[in-house]
Structures are given as C-alpha cells and as structure tokens.
Amino acid sequence: MPLAVEARALSKTYTHSGKSTVALANVDLAIPTGRVYGLIGRNGAGKTTFVRIGATQLAPTSGTISVLGHDVMTETREVRTHIAAVPQESRPLYFLNVDELVYLYLTIRGMDPRDARRRTNAILDELGLASVRKSLVNHLSGGMRRRAMVAMVLASDAEVLFLDEPTTGLDPLARREVWAAIRRAIGDGRTVLLTTHYLDEAEALSSRLALLEGGQVRLEGSPAEIRDRVRQPYRIVVSGVLGRADLEPYGTVSSVEGGYLVFAKESPARELAQLALSKGAKVSLGPVTLEDIFLQVVGRAIDSDDAGEAEA
Numbered sequence: 435m436p437l438a439v440e441a442r443a444l445s446k447t448y449t450h451s452g453k454s455t456v457a458l459a460n461v462d463l464a465i466p467t468g469r470v471y472g473l474i475g476r477n478g479a480g481k482t483t484f485v486r487i488g489a490t491q492l493a494p495t496s497g498t499i500s501v502l503g504h505d506v507m508t509e510t511r512e513v514r515t516h517i518a519a520v521p522q523e524s525r526p527l528y529f530l531n532v533d534e535l536v537y538l539y540l541t542i543r544g545m546d547p548r549d550a551r552r553r554t555n556a557i558l559d560e561l562g563l564a565s566v567r568k569s570l571v572n573h574l575s576g577g578m579r580r581r582a583m584v585a586m587v588l589a590s591d592a593e594v595l596f597l598d599e600p601t602t603g604l605d606p607l608a609r610r611e612v613w614a615a616i617r618r619a620i621g622d623g624r625t626v627l628l629t630t631h632y633l634d635e636a637e638a639l640s641s642r643l644a645l646l647e648g649g650q651v652r653l654e655g656s657p658a659e660i661r662d663r664v665r666q667p668y669r670i671v672v673s674g675v676l677g678r679a680d681l682e683p684y685g686t687v688s689s690v691e692g693g694y695l696v697f698a699k700e701s702p703a704r705e706l707a708q709l710a711l712s713k714g715a716k717v718s719l720g721p722v723t724l725e726d727i728f729l730q731v732v733g734r735a736i737d738s739d740d741a742g743e744a745e746a
C-alpha cells in the first residue's frame with residue numbers, strides 16, 4: 435500500500451521582486467492512508483504551502499512529493515483524480531447556490547448524477563447547511579461559506595482530502611459537525627490531511643501530527659509519541675503561598691492567571707505537588723497538553739501574534 439502523501443526533501447522558496455521567503459526547507463513527511471494526519475504550526479509556518487504543493491496547485495523549488503505513489507509533478511493528472519482540496523483562502527463561485535456548488539463539483543469530477551444528488555443532500559444535512567441550500571454562496575457568512583467548501587470536498591469520492599484550516603472562523607457547534615464529517619470520511623477509508631491552529635482539534639482528530647515551524651518539521655509522530663519526546667511531560671499549576679523562587683528548582687516556571695505553571699519531569703512534578711499541598715497551596719498536576727508541547731518546542735504560543743511574517 436503506497437503512502438497517501440510522501441514528501442522527500444521538499445523545499446519551496448517564494449521569490450517576489452528580489453525578495454525571497456523560504457516557506458519549506460527540506461521537509462520529509464510520510465502520511466499513511468486511512469487516517470487524519472494533522473499539520474500544525476503558527477501563521478507562516480509553511481502549512482498552506484505544503485498543502486498547495488501536494489494538491490498540485492504549486493510547484494516546489496526542489497525535492498519530491500507523491501500522492502498514493504504518483505509523483506505530483508510528473509503525474510499531475512493522475513494525482514488530481516485521487517484528491518480534493520479545500521484551499522485556505524477559498525472563493526467559491528459566487529453565482530451558485532450552496533446546493534449547486536456541491537452538486538456541480540461532484541458531477542464535474544465525473545460522479546454519476548444520481549450519486550451526486552444523493553451525496554449532496556446527505557452532506558448538506560450533515561454539515562447543517564440544509565436550511566441555506568438555496569442561498570447564493572456569496573450571500574453566506576464567512577463561516578457558512580467555509581462549511582460549504584468543506585461540504586463539497588467531503589462529499590467527493592476523492593481518496594485523499596486536503597483540508598486547509600477547515601474550521602477557522604466556525605462556531606463551536608459547526609466545528610463539531612465538521613469533525614464528525616471528517617471522521618465519517620475516515621470511516622469510509624479515506625485519508626485527510628488537516629491543517630489547523632486549533633491544537634485541541636489536531637489532537638482530537640489526528641492519528642499522527644507534524645509540527646511545522648519556519649518551514650521545517652520540528653516534531654512528528656502520534657500524539658502519544660510526541661508526548662513521550664517532550665523533556666518535561668508534566669504540568670503543575672500552583673496558586674498561593676509558593677513564589678517563583680520556590681518553584682524554580684523543580685522545572686520551568688511561567689506566570690499564569692492567579693499563579694504559576696511549571697513544566698517538570700515526573701519525580702520533581704510529584705515532589706512539587708506534595709510540597710505545595712503540605713504548604714496549603716492550591717495545586718493541580720497532569721500531563722502536558724499539545725498546547726504546552728507547542729510552547730516548549732517553539733517557545734511561543736501557537737496564536738501569539740509576533741510571527742513577524744503575515745499570512746500570505
């Protein structure tokens with residue numbers, strides 16, 4: 435069984451009026467079939483560039499990438515029959531209504547009209563779009579429009595789906611509907627490459643994850659493997675009584691609302707929790723979250739806005 439997507443030494447440098455930006459630098463990724471693979475990273479990390487190259491929309495500067503064993507550059511037509519993609523900046527055809535958008539997309543891809551009709555109806559129900567099916571796509575709110583694009587791709591029979599930030603701007607309920615639809619696609623044996631900057635989403639859906647930063651893969655693996663690779667896998671939140679200097683011997687301390695957050699190895703974590711309890715401080719101890727890991731690896735929160743480079 436070939437990999438869904440396999441990138442080797444994939445690099446992309448954008449050059450505009452004499453200015454070069456390295457978006458991907460020697461990325462190796464092996465994305466297996468039949469699962470959700472999460473690509474996470476801050477704005478400007480290179481996620482969209484990777485997706486656009488995989489989805490045959492953009493040529494790499496060097497390196498190779500294949501989809502289901504077909505080289506994206508030399509077997510582009512073949513690759514296109516196996517994939518469907520929701521671009522990050524999607525501007526669907528404004529003169530179509532939601533129903534037409536999905537139905538036409540499916541029939542243009544070559545789906546039998548009766549199947550296309552059935553699948554259109556089903557996906558509009560699943561994604562809470564039935565009530566706006568006759569609305570012009572252009573008249574929808576941003577979140578609804580995004581959902582319409584996701585519907586189109588999920589309803590297709592493509593084996594590999596590229597979803598670039600499919601839930602950005604959606605309300606919590608709509609996000610859950612998209613998650614459920616993604617899980618159904620996986621249940622049908624398809625593969626989803628998902629980019630997101632919601633780490634809870636990445637963790638809830640992905641069987642493997644890659645963390646991109648500055649165009650490079652900084653961590654890769656299943657959520658459990660990624661946890662195992664973190665130097666300080668426990669988080670302790672302490673409020674009251676103990677000060678920063680009391681905590682520093684146990685791990686890496688940062689200030690949080692109402693107290694301190696300490697990342698620590700297992701035995702110092704236990705010792706600190708006991709100390710805090712014996713002094714009467716409020717304390718909670720648990721495994722690090724993906725958000726914490728991100729902070730440890732990248733040194734900044736995923737949504738901190740000091741990216742330097744704006745989103746293209």
Ligand SMILES: Nc1ncnc2c1ncn2[C@@H]1O[C@H](COP(=O)(O)OP(=O)(O)O)[C@@H](O)[C@H]1O
Pocket residue numbers: 448449450455456457475476477478479480481482483484743744745746
């Ligand atoms: N068309 C483009 N022209 C020039 N630079 C670009 C273009 N698209 C993206 N970039 C730059 O490439 C880097 C990676 O961008 P992108 O792949 O969009 O990252 P992400 O999707 O993770 O936010 C950023 O520094 C971005 O500014």
Ligand SMILES: [Mg+2]
Pocket residue numbers: 481482483522
């Ligand atoms: Mg992007």
